[in-house]
Amino acid sequence: MRIARPILPGILAAILSLPCAARCDEVSLADQQVILEHFRTTFVYPQFTHWQFDDAKPYELGGTLVCGQVNFQNSNRVFMGAKPFYSVVRDGRYMEGGIVGNKVQDPAGTVTFAYDVLCKRH
Numbered sequence: 001m002r003i004a005r006p007i008l009p010g011i012l013a014a015i016l017s018l019p020c021a022a023r024c025d026e027v028s029l030a031d032q033q034v035i036l037e038h039f040r041t042t043f044v045y046p047q048f049t050h051w052q053f054d055d056a057k058p059y060e061l062g063g064t065l066v067c068g069q070v071n072f073q074n075s076n077r078v079f080m081g082a083k084p085f086y087s088v089v090r091d092g093r094y095m096e097g098g099i100v101g102n103k104v105q106d107p108a109g110t111v112t113f114a115y116d117v118l119c120k121r122h
Contacts, residue, residue, distance in 0.1 A: 027066050029054035031089045035066060038087070038094040046074045050109070053081070054119075063090025067119035070099060086115045 032053055040046045050071040059065040066089060069082040087097030098111030106112070 019068040025055040025057070028064075028070070030092060031056065031064055031066055031087075034089050034092060034094050035087045035097075038097075039085075039099070041068070042099070043045075044070045044075045045077065048073050050079075050082075059088050059090070061088075063088050063095055066120055067115070068095075084115055084119070085119050 012023050028116065032051070035053075036051065039049075043049050043104040052070070053066060053068040056066045062071075066087045068085055070085050071079050071082045073079055083102075084100040091097065096105055098114070100112045102111070102113050
């Protein structure tokens, strides 16, 4: 008697191991530009902002999830230290995201929560 082997685990393994068109963790220059343009008005001195794009991965609701850190100057020209951020880019447009710890733009802490859920999970 022959026993049928389940195929679902094999299919899932094949899907999860598919290679990315580019490296999965590399943030494309186009996505970087979309993020820079979106946040440009957030900073007092955007020309002195230091961005670190840590990784990019497919976002479950479509597009690309980008996680990283940004260091910017306040109005006294003092760098604030690296602050984590996340952004979702879809079809060349910024969809959602934010900078962690910005009490003015995120008083309820939803950006911090979203960053923790989206960027810190393994």
